[in-house]
Amino acid sequence: MPHKVIDVQDVVIRFTGDSGDGMQLTGSLFADTAAFFGNDITTFPDFPAEIRAPQGTLSGVSGYQVHIGSSAVYTPGDYCDVLVAMNPAALKSNVKWLKPNATIIVDIDTFDEKGLKKAGFKTDDAFKELKITHHNIIAPPITSLTAESAAIVGLDPKSGVRCKNMFALGICYFLYNMSMDHTINFIQKKFVKDQALINMNLKVLKDGYNYAGTVEAIADTYIVKPSKQEPGIYRNINGNIAVAWGLMAASEKSGRPLFCGSYPITPATAILEELALHKDLGVKTLQCEDEIAGICTSIGASYAGSLAVTTTSGPGLSLKSEALGLAVIAELPLVLVNVQRGGPSTGIPTKTEQTDLNQALYGRNGECPVAIIAPHSPSHCFQAAFYAAKHALEHMVPVILLSEGFLGNGSEPWKIPDMKDFPTINPPLAEKLDDNEPYFYPFRRDPETLVRRWALPGTPNLEHRVGGLEKNHQGAVSSDPHVHEQMVHERAEKIARIAHVIPPQEVIGEQEGDILMVSWGGTYGHMLSAESQLRADKIKVGLAHFDYINPLPLNTEEIFKRFKKIIVFELNSGHFVNYLRAKFPQFTYMQYNKIQGQPFIVAEIVEAINKIVT
Amino acid sequence: MPHKVIDVQDVVIRFTGDSGDGMQLTGSLFADTAAFFGNDITTFPDFPAEIRAPQGTLSGVSGYQVHIGSSAVYTPGDYCDVLVAMNPAALKSNVKWLKPNATIIVDIDTFDEKGLKKAGFKTDDAFKELKITHHNIIAPPITSLTAESAAIVGLDPKSGVRCKNMFALGICYFLYNMSMDHTINFIQKKFVKDQALINMNLKVLKDGYNYAGTVEAIADTYIVKPSKQEPGIYRNINGNIAVAWGLMAASEKSGRPLFCGSYPITPATAILEELALHKDLGVKTLQCEDEIAGICTSIGASYAGSLAVTTTSGPGLSLKSEALGLAVIAELPLVLVNVQRGGPSTGIPTKTEQTDLNQALYGRNGECPVAIIAPHSPSHCFQAAFYAAKHALEHMVPVILLSEGFLGNGSEPWKIPDMKDFPTINPPLAEKLDDNEPYFYPFRRDPETLVRRWALPGTPNLEHRVGGLEKNHQGAVSSDPHVHEQMVHERAEKIARIAHVIPPQEVIGEQEGDILMVSWGGTYGHMLSAESQLRADKIKVGLAHFDYINPLPLNTEEIFKRFKKIIVFELNSGHFVNYLRAKFPQFTYMQYNKIQGQPFIVAEIVEAINKIVT
Amino acid sequence: MKFTPQDFKSDQEVKWCPGCGDHAVLAAIQRALPEISEELGYSRERYVFVSGIGCSSRFPYYMKTYGFHGIHGRAAAIATGMKVANPTLSVWEMTGDGDSLAIGGNHLIHAIRRNIDINIVLFNNRIYGLTKGQYSPTSQWGSVTRTSPYGTVEHPFNPGALSMGARGTFFARTLDMELQLTRELMIEAARHDGTSLVEVLQNCVIFNDKTHSIISNREVRADRTIVLRHGEPMIYGKDKDKGLILDGIKLKAVTIGKDGITKDDILVHNAEEQDHGVHMMLCEMQWPEFPVALGVIRRVKDRTYDDMVRDQLTEVANKSQIRCMNDMLRSGDTWVVE
Amino acid sequence: MKFTPQDFKSDQEVKWCPGCGDHAVLAAIQRALPEISEELGYSRERYVFVSGIGCSSRFPYYMKTYGFHGIHGRAAAIATGMKVANPTLSVWEMTGDGDSLAIGGNHLIHAIRRNIDINIVLFNNRIYGLTKGQYSPTSQWGSVTRTSPYGTVEHPFNPGALSMGARGTFFARTLDMELQLTRELMIEAARHDGTSLVEVLQNCVIFNDKTHSIISNREVRADRTIVLRHGEPMIYGKDKDKGLILDGIKLKAVTIGKDGITKDDILVHNAEEQDHGVHMMLCEMQWPEFPVALGVIRRVKDRTYDDMVRDQLTEVANKSQIRCMNDMLRSGDTWVVE
Numbered sequence A, B: 001m002p003h004k005v006i007d008v009q010d011v012v013i014r015f016t017g018d019s020g021d022g023m024q025l026t027g028s029l030f031a032d033t034a035a036f037f038g039n040d041i042t043t044f045p046d047f048p049a050e051i052r053a054p055q056g057t058l059s060g061v062s063g064y065q066v067h068i069g070s071s072a073v074y075t076p077g078d079y080c081d082v083l084v085a086m087n088p089a090a091l092k093s094n095v096k097w098l099k100p101n102a103t104i105i106v107d108i109d110t111f112d113e114k115g116l117k118k119a120g121f122k123t124d125d126a127f128k129e130l131k132i133t134h135h136n137i138i139a140p141p142i143t144s145l146t147a148e149s150a151a152i153v154g155l156d157p158k159s160g161v162r163c164k165n166m167f168a169l170g171i172c173y174f175l176y177n178m179s180m181d182h183t184i185n186f187i188q189k190k191f192v193k194d195q196a197l198i199n200m201n202l203k204v205l206k207d208g209y210n211y212a213g214t215v216e217a218i219a220d221t222y223i224v225k226p227s228k229q230e231p232g233i234y235r236n237i238n239g240n241i242a243v244a245w246g247l248m249a250a251s252e253k254s255g256r257p258l259f260c261g262s263y264p265i266t267p268a269t270a271i272l273e274e275l276a277l278h279k280d281l282g283v284k285t286l287q288c289e290d291e292i293a294g295i296c297t298s299i300g301a302s303y304a305g306s307l308a309v310t311t312t313s314g315p316g317l318s319l320k321s322e323a324l325g326l327a328v329i330a331e332l333p334l335v336l337v338n339v340q341r342g343g344p345s346t347g348i349p350t351k352t353e354q355t356d357l358n359q360a361l362y363g364r365n366g367e368c369p370v371a372i373i374a375p376h377s378p379s380h381c382f383q384a385a386f387y388a389a390k391h392a393l394e395h396m397v398p399v400i401l402l403s404e405g406f407l408g409n410g411s412e413p414w415k416i417p418d419m420k421d422f423p424t425i426n427p428p429l430a431e432k433l434d435d436n437e438p439y440f441y442p443f444r445r446d447p448e449t450l451v452r453r454w455a456l457p458g459t460p461n462l463e464h465r466v467g468g469l470e471k472n473h474q475g476a477v478s479s480d481p482h483v484h485e486q487m488v489h490e491r492a493e494k495i496a497r498i499a500h501v502i503p504p505q506e507v508i509g510e511q512e513g514d515i516l517m518v519s520w521g522g523t524y525g526h527m528l529s530a531e532s533q534l535r536a537d538k539i540k541v542g543l544a545h546f547d548y549i550n551p552l553p554l555n556t557e558e559i560f561k562r563f564k565k566i567i568v569f570e571l572n573s574g575h576f577v578n579y580l581r582a583k584f585p586q587f588t589y590m591q592y593n594k595i596q597g598q599p600f601i602v603a604e605i606v607e608a609i610n611k612i613v614t
Numbered sequence C, D: 001m002k003f004t005p006q007d008f009k010s011d012q013e014v015k016w017c018p019g020c021g022d023h024a025v026l027a028a029i030q031r032a033l034p035e036i037s038e039e040l041g042y043s044r045e046r047y048v049f050v051s052g053i054g055c056s057s058r059f060p061y062y063m064k065t066y067g068f069h070g071i072h073g074r075a076a077a078i079a080t081g082m083k084v085a086n087p088t089l090s091v092w093e094m095t096g097d098g099d100s101l102a103i104g105g106n107h108l109i110h111a112i113r114r115n116i117d118i119n120i121v122l123f124n125n126r127i128y129g130l131t132k133g134q135y136s137p138t139s140q141w142g143s144v145t146r147t148s149p150y151g152t153v154e155h156p157f158n159p160g161a162l163s164m165g166a167r168g169t170f171f172a173r174t175l176d177m178e179l180q181l182t183r184e185l186m187i188e189a190a191r192h193d194g195t196s197l198v199e200v201l202q203n204c205v206i207f208n209d210k211t212h213s214i215i216s217n218r219e220v221r222a223d224r225t226i227v228l229r230h231g232e233p234m235i236y237g238k239d240k241d242k243g244l245i246l247d248g249i250k251l252k253a254v255t256i257g258k259d260g261i262t263k264d265d266i267l268v269h270n271a272e273e274q275d276h277g278v279h280m281m282l283c284e285m286q287w288p289e290f291p292v293a294l295g296v297i298r299r300v301k302d303r304t305y306d307d308m309v310r311d312q313l314t315e316v317a318n319k320s321q322i323r324c325m326n327d328m329l330r331s332g333d334t335w336v337v338e
């Protein structure tokens, strides 16, 4: 009986299994295939803090969610249409993410006594215990089938069984009428030195595909048509890689060599790892003894003339606070990338949150403002990083690029830009001694931007000293009350004036009216989806999603004036809304906050607005 | 001709000279004498960052201002009635603090060509250059007179001349009809091993006194009558010592031994130094390798059952941010004393500011609230420290005691309390395993206060683990979204509930009406003086000066409702006012800010209010 | 009360990767503790296990003792505070090569310098495990890792040498799979008054598999390592025919019976020598020139910080008149208003 | 261009206390720089002086070169970043015993381990000067200071020993008043490729006066210190009659002509010995058992971090096809939408 092929708008698939089951790879192969085919995609890996917790236990479950669509998709999806669960623990911990009529794919071999017990089931019917009734369940004995195949290709069962994720992947490809070419290619490249492994992987992949073709549980298959996309060359990109590349692009456009002093920390490490690869483009990375050395080597490199960068996450941002103050008072360009994770303290390191905004805004001793930019999607990280570097270099300030684990690990297709479409970056390099100055005055400012000049060691006659003590424009240490007051003012005003070179804030949806939804950073996709859904429901709202946190765009106040109610959505206790209360106290703000280490669900945003409307 | 003796209400004397001239000692001897006599006093040392900058230069000038009164004095005084300037540089850098008809005492010997040049004078008439015309000038050749005396007592001139500050002090005692007994006593004790030095100091002191009796410039002398003070035993105390003692008092009242892990930093070092003296009361101090170790050793000591304290200033607070988060999530008692100084970065370390409030409130990654208490006067530091420790111990939270250089170094008379008038402190010590618990659940909470219990290592059967990862009530690591949300909420709410045990906020002056002045911390004296002056000028205002920053007193909102205008005064860019905007956005706030590394001047507060009124 | 290893196992599931060297260390320590408790008279509630962050730093969760899983690099400071606050505790610091030598390097050398009486177990897998495979301060020159795709260009620390440089009083080294030796060294560490540093050469199967196998492989281990014991000659090898001798002012590995070398030429290990020079050389021995030294390399008696703090407290208190706050507040310069 | 010391003096008033040992070091460095410039062909704009916080850390303000007065303890990290970013700079770190051994200890040992080519001058006055007299990690046991009113109870670091423990390639020691020796050592430090650590035993007249005078007093200096020179016998003393010999595996101070000791018994200093053991012993020599070692104690050739980073960059670039961002962005897995 040939299956019916049904067109669907979009589909959410969640791959879950043991940390050793290769779910991250499986998910990304699926995502790549969809992207190559022309679907829009968004992905969201969700893994535990342990490297390999005991097999089969709840704490060892690793997940990867892919949302593919025939038109733009902005989030990895609230709930899933298909759940791949390679063992009982994976099923148990992911059942909460199922849509009402979702398809479930399990390896039934793992649902034996031992497996059920490890996952904490009390009976031998996991499905019943979890109250799974309305779902389609595809339950091949994947482990034993794979073991058999291993024997066929002549591989030992142990290595063979490692390929069982391919079986599940094959089923998924069949289910969505997708081509296996990309995955086949990948396998052939990856195992180029081991033909047996190539054979094995390909066999299991195809076995899965064929199995799906025969099993009764699959009544229909689906197709997600390609989305209409602008012509161009595309690639999948995650936020961490995009940050690395954006910084490299800024280095090219500024002529300043890229230096990154850093210390590994989840979920920011991948930026350092990516930068370390690009020595061919002159990128220098220095893995330091700690975060403080990370920022301090970068400050040194900045003084010496590099585009200096330091990357970290929450606890590391805390550690860098003192030195960040040094960059502020020395007025040196620096990009500090902070990929937020669940806090406080070590917190929940592999989960996402927006709870470092307060720290970014206020977390330093003394009057110590820094510029802050927040990317809003994985691919936007490229642009955000580029502009963070541009502003840092051109305004001689540290800029915090405030990313999120959700963005850093998440991926989406990206139309590769041409570097000629990006502006050049012009740092205010000092080349020679000013006329009439006996020596170089490091803190003499451009009257319009208040930016000081950057005199690089090695330049004759511009010898000068900077440092953490308050100084006057000539660069001499001063504790004069008025010098201090003026310098405090100028350092803040210099950042405020960056507002003159950033784009005005856009409003999506209604341009004026009753309700303005406000948000920032990685919640963009969810906010956007909520806005469309509300629009579909005939509820009119505007959405102002901020990329620029400090300074805010110049038209912010004017936008706020056009709405009766302003409601600020954040994955924290209300950092941005309180910042707005300080900046524009004339408005009344409502707020919606979630602090669960998880992204928003579109439905909860919609509901929050519905509550206000009714 | 006998001098006329005139009664004066209060007088401000400013002792200034080279860092090596002993001005800090001179000033405090004068202050002590006045205090012993029964005057109320407030003092303010104002010294440079250098230890001994080249003699005679502007950067080497050190100052000490004393305000004495026959009724309560709350500030060290805006401007001075008498300026002692031991050299031309001291005169030059302090002329801005003179009252219109002030008396100036100088050592005219130092106004020679060399001295004038070092201080950057261009002519040989320093007074004319500084446009000093209306002032009484007393200008004995102190250096040469002292050198002569040295010869008489048989001391080499070099050691002898070191006593010249005593000459100026003698003049001051004469001028204000004060007894020299206290100073004589002090000298005899201090140099007990060197009779020649005793003789020398006493001789020079009396020489100064006698000189004043004969010199024409002194037409009249003054007397500041003793102020009416409550009966009791008094002593002079500065804020840093008071903090140390307040903590020791809390240790006694809680039965928890005091442990201080710290790292020296201006202007907080004196707290560590003072604590190090009191080994007889069981105080353990550990001077660590850095501020991070300072707080981490304290966290370890707290876990082990001590009243744990760490002391620092701005840059150190920044460094402690990560570990402070650990104390928050582990829910351990800890007092972090931060004595604020001018920032950002190293900034202007010997000057005062209130610019670390933002850092105290928000400077940590993740949702990471801490309690914050700010002392308002040198002697109030005792009580503030005591209660900071009490709340920390009883509520199992870190508390930041946010002091200021102005308070730490400043001093005032203090009526010594009796320890029996202080409450006992009852930390929630766990003594045995709860019934029905298989093991100790470290994060089980008191339903009313949300406080967890403190199980000390060494207690049988209460073995348990704490740490920086999110945990559930049982103490198991958890990344469950709802556990996280609940714990985030409970950690914040636990602090909020401290509001139930703190005193309601008082309002000074008008209890309702047009204008409420709001302030916090070390500006208290200036605000209070401004309030009295405004009252004298028939301008009616209320003053709400906050000691409790987080949580705020429960009646805060109610107070704000009673006034039409609220104006918040701070020595920063507006940290507290923005905090209030976040907490009570329903009110409109005005603000008055000063960031000069200097305390307020009463006159500027009065003027700010006058501007609003008219 | 007599304990068994079981008494030190917490109810928490052990979450290290199957095959990780950490499991063996956990087992060795759980076996050592009953013995230590018996010998030193410690009850279970006196033990505190403190750690930083890293795979190895999860250790405290698996012990049924008091425990503190701290923040990255700060375990030594936290442990120091505990021990000074309550010197009767038996404080154990569990730390990784990243935790204690990268971010925590300073606290480590200061703990050692102060000779605070804590026991430090350094799990040296020459990699950052928890963050998935970046190089650490002990990674060998040229290591290809996630952050050094073209190989590292920096010299690794030798934890033993660093401890000598910081004036350490106790240093020992073991291999994760040498459960018995590890157990023994833990007992030695517990006995020692002062900072005991035990380096465990540990395997990370996932990110740095076989990093130590050039010396630790069963077949070669006896020839490429030497277990030093105080007072015994420095002899090693499968056939006990290899040894160390003095060559001028340096050490030299020799074969007994070759080149006229006899047993008497072999150096006798003096773990109690005050001078750090020789211990330094022993710590630095590297295969193939030398066997890698295991066992207790240095163990010298010295005053401990916690004892001295306590003694000073008592001494000052004994001399003082002041017994309570009321006394103190009224001492010194005061005056009376009536 | 030929420089004079004057060319390295900034217009800023020198604000150290009269009599502070820092003045002499400033003078010695200002005298060394013209020579270094000549020998190594450096122009003035290539020098950068970097410091932390402390009295000694005010140094950069007094030099007419590029300079960075950093934050407390972080000078080594700042200097490392500068040198890696621009290896053509001549980077000098000026630091105190508190700055580099208390808060900055970790950055110091890591700089040394990496062998980054910077010159570190450590002003060791065994006290925190700028904060007015608290003990430091080099304060001698029992020191009475503002934070140790009853005496310290901790062992001081020996900066030389610590540097050996961190696998240092260059360590030298001098006295503040030995202007000529200091000058000479600065030149040696500049010549050395890799991290050069020069410890200056410096006097703080205000808070720790005479801390070194037991060995540095003019009358006893020759007998209580030894200036080591590579390749020369370790002889010292006013009358050049004292020396060091080998005693088993340890050093011993002897008098030539006594107990049958002749000149030939005296050890010859080998600063270029790879092994750290002997240099460690030399660093640790303390009066009265030994003379305190001055001069270049260790100077061994090794790869420097900054060179290796640069070389790796070139090597990788030479092998790569990718020349610019547009190339890079289009490499790897991409697809085309038409």
Ligand SMILES: Cc1ncc(C[n+]2csc(CCOP(=O)(O)OP(=O)(O)O)c2C)c(N)n1
Pocket: A263, A264, A265, A266, A291, A315, A316, A319, A346, C053, C054, C055, C056, C057, C071, C072, C095, C096, C097, C098, C099, C100, C123, C125, C127, C128, C129, C130, C131, C136
């Ligand atoms: C302040 C801070 N920086 C970085 C991290 C990330 N981090 C956690 S563990 C670790 C290194 C672990 O290596 P190691 O100490 O060798 O332990 P292992 O996992 O190898 O046992 C790092 C970099 C962190 N948690 N906190």
Ligand SMILES: Cc1ncc(C[n+]2csc(CCOP(=O)(O)OP(=O)(O)O)c2C)c(N)n1
Pocket: B263, B264, B265, B266, B291, B315, B316, B319, B346, D053, D054, D055, D056, D057, D071, D072, D095, D096, D097, D098, D099, D100, D123, D125, D127, D128, D129, D130, D131, D136
């Ligand atoms: C983060 C931080 N902690 C503490 C201080 C205070 N502080 C400044 S210098 C110093 C110690 C100085 O001692 P040392 O490095 O020996 O220099 P010296 O003054 O003796 O030359 C300290 C503790 C600071 N400025 N910053």
Ligand code: SF4
Pocket: A051, A052, C015, C016, C017, C019, C020, C021, C022, C055, C056, C125, C129, C130, C203, C204, C205, C206, C207
């Ligand atoms: S990643 Fe390595 S060190 Fe960590 S648990 Fe696994 S094997 Fe052990």
Ligand code: SF4
Pocket: B051, B052, D015, D016, D017, D019, D020, D021, D022, D055, D056, D125, D129, D130, D203, D204, D205, D206, D207
């Ligand atoms: S305090 Fe000491 S170290 Fe500092 S400048 Fe004065 S003498 Fe030198």
Ligand SMILES: [Mg+2]
Pocket: C054, C096, C097, C098, C123, C124, C125, C126, C127, C128, C129, C136
């Ligand atoms: Mg490791």
Ligand SMILES: [Mg+2]
Pocket: D054, D096, D097, D098, D123, D124, D125, D126, D127, D128, D129, D136
């Ligand atoms: Mg010092």
